[in-house]
Structure formats: structure tokens, C-alpha cells
Amino acid sequence: MYLKPQDVVVLIKLLEYDHGRPSYAQIAKELFLSASEVHASVQRAKGALLLGGAVLNETPNKPALEEFLIHGLKYAFPPERGELTRGVPTGYAAEPLKSRISAGTDSPPVWPFPEGKTRGYSFAPLYKTVPRAALRDPFLYEMLALIDAIRDGRTRERQIAEEELKVRLQSPRHAEFQH
Numbered sequence: 001m002y003l004k005p006q007d008v009v010v011l012i013k014l015l016e017y018d019h020g021r022p023s024y025a026q027i028a029k030e031l032f033l034s035a036s037e038v039h040a041s042v043q044r045a046k047g048a049l050l051l052g053g054a055v056l057n058e059t060p061n062k063p064a065l066e067e068f069l070i071h072g073l074k075y076a077f078p079p080e081r082g083e084l085t086r087g088v089p090t091g092y093a094a095e096p097l098k099s100r101i102s103a104g105t106d107s108p109p110v111w112p113f114p115e116g117k118t119r120g121y122s123f124a125p126l127y128k129t130v131p132r133a134a135l136r137d138p139f140l141y142e143m144l145a146l147i148d149a150i151r152d153g154r155t156r157e158r159q160i161a162e163e164e165l166k167v168r169l170q171s172p173r174h175a176e177f178q179h
Contacts, residue, residue, distance in 0.1 A: 003044055005077050005126040010041035012143045014060050032129035062169050069147055070162050079152035082122030087113045088131045090123055092157045094145035096164050101157055
């Protein structure tokens with residue numbers, strides 16, 4: 001069984017639920033996926049040991065997820081860059097990095113999105129529905145932008161993104177995975 005890019009998006013979304021995870025249908029609606037896609041993502045994440053089973057209310061295994069996001073994701077799902085387009089800023093061009101990193105004169109990375117307001121170079125999101133879902137969910141947006149900075153950023157951007165990602169994963173807002 002292999003992970004798919006949307007599995008990462010589902011895992012990040014699952015971090016938002018402390019207790020009483022909503023139905024697959026509700027998560028699917030929030031991520032612009034189908035309920036069967038969310039269910040399949042959960043099953044693959046369990047198989048990869050990134051998600052606890054039913055006994056743990058299918059909560060993300062934060063230590064394993066942190067390790068995968070920081071050290072493995074850029075190899076499993078390498079960044080795909082393209083031409084200038086309109087879209088939603090990501091990586092260093094989005095918060096929380098935007099306020100900490102000087103962008104310089106380079107075009108920013110953006111997820112292509114017709115309703116986006118920023119012009120930059122195309123940076124393919126982990127999954128096609130990411131821009132729409134991220135614009136409705138600030139936590140999801142920040143996490144996915146940090147992940148993109150880790151996948152494709154310069155050394156300093158990656159280091160700051162890793163620090164910010166760890167802070168969010170260790171937040172008491174989220175239930176900890178226990179063995």
C-alpha cells in the first residue's frame with residue numbers, strides 16, 4: 001500500500017479534531033473530496049502507521065507524522081513548479097513564513113487557482129482541491145504552506161518552516177497519539 005498526496009491533506013485535517021472526529025462525509029465536504037476518498041486516505045495512513053486505529057479514535061501519530069513531513073515528504077511527493085500564473089500563495093509567500101522571510105524580487109510560489117489574487121510561479125499543491133479547502137481553513141492553509149516550504153524552500157526557509165510545523169504539531173489543542 002502506497003500513500004497518496006491527498007492522504008497528507010487528510011492527516012493534517014485530522015489534527016484539528018481533539019475529540020469526536022466528524023464523519024468521513026463532513027471531512028470530505030471540508031476538503032472538497034468524496035467520503036470514499038477520505039476513508040481510503042484514513043486506511044492508507046493507518047497502514048503507514050501515521051494514524052492510530054479505532055481504539056485511538058483514528059488520531060494522527062504526531063511523532064511519526066512530524067518525521068515524515070520533515071524528512072520524507074519532499075522525496076515521496078517532490079515539488080512541481082511551472083509557469084507564471086494566478087493563484088494562492090504558499091511556502092514562504094504565505095503565513096506564518098511571510099512575516100518572517102523577506103521575499104525579495106522573485107515571483108512567489110502559488111497554487112494555481114483561478115480565483116487567486118496573487119501572481120507567481122505555479123507550485124502544484126499536494127492535491128487539486130487544496131487551494132479551495134485551504135482558503136476556508138486557516139490551520140490547514142498554514143500547515144500546507146509550511147509543508148510546501150519544507151518540500152521546496154531554501155535552507156533558511158526550511159529551518160523556520162520545520163520549527164513552525166513542530167510548534168503546531170505539539171500544540172495542546174490537538175490530542176497526542178499514544179502507543
